[in-house]
Amino acid sequence: MWWNKKEKKEVVLVVGNENPLKELDKKCKEYKILFDQWVVKQSLPGEASIATVAGAVRGAALGACLTSLVDHVLPTFNLPPRPATLQSNIPGCPPSLVPYKPIISGGTLAQARNFAVLTSVNAGLSCGLRRLRGKKDFETW
Template structure:
C-alpha cells in the first residue's frame, strides 16, 4: 500500500502543476479584469459621494495624467521642450510683441513647466466636467464646452500667456478651447451614433454611457436585455450575460436610486 501511495504522488504533483499552469496561462487577462473591477468599484464609490468629493478626485487624477504627459513631452522635445527655437524679444519691443513672446515661452518651457501647464489644464477640465455632469445629469456638449473654457482660461493664466492683458487673453483662450472641444465632441457623437436597428437598446445605452460602462453594451445585446427588461434587471440576469461584479453593482444601484431606468432615460434625452 505504501508503495502504491508513493507511486501516485508524482501523478498528483503533475496534475496540480498542470492546473496551476492552466490557471496562470493568461496573467494579462487576469490583471485587466482586476483593473476593471477596481475601476468599477471606484466609480461606484464616487457615485455615492458628494459632488465636491468626486470633483476633487477627478481633478487630482486629471492633473496627475496631464502632468505626466506634459513632462514627457518636455523631456522628449529638443531645446528644452520646444520643437522650434524661441527667438529673444528685441529691445524696446511694443506690448503686442512682448505678448507674442510670452506665448512662445509658455509653449517652449522645459519638462517642469510643461508638466505644470498640462496638469492645470487637464485637471481643471476633468473637475469642471465632473461638476457639470452632476448638475446636468448627463455628459453633453454644453458641459464639455464649459470645461474647455475653464481649462483654457486657467492654462492662459498659469502659463503667462496673458501679458500685457491677462484677463482678456484668458477669455479669448477659453473661448478658443471651448469652440474646439465642442466641435470635436459633436463630431465624436456623430460618428459614434448607433445604427437605427439598435432602437430597442437606446435607454440601456444611455444608462451605460452615464455610468461609464459603454463596453458592456454588447453584453446587453447578447442577452436580449432590451429597454423593456431594464426595470426587471437583477444580479442574476446581469451575471448571466457575463458582466463583472463591479459594473453589476453600479447598474443595480442606478436602478434602485432612480426607480425605473425608463423614466430617468426619458428625462435625460
C-alpha cells in the first residue's frame, strides 16, 4: 500500500488470479494501441521518422537473431567444405554467386546493421506512401 499525495487516498495493489504473463501481454497491447493512436496524429515527416526508427530496431533484432541462429545451426548439417578458391567455371559469374558461398556473410553486428538499414528504409517509405496515397502499397495492384 502507499498513499497518493494529491488525492489523499489509500491505494491498494490487488494481484489478480490471472496469469502474470497474460496480464503483461495485455498491458503491452494497451500501450501499443495508445502509441499507435499517438503516431497517427503526428505529421507526415514525424510518422515516417518514427516508422523508420521502429523499422531499424526491428531489423537489427532480426538480423542479430538470424545470424546467431545460422551460426549455431549450420554446423549441424555437415555441409561439404567450400572451395578453396572463389573461381567459377561459368564465365562472367561474379564471385558473389559462387556455389557454397554462405547466404549470410559477415558477423552478427554487420548483419544486424544490414537488416536494420533495409527494414528501416522499407518502413519509412511504406509509411510515407501510405500517408500520401491513403492506402497501403499492396492494395494498389
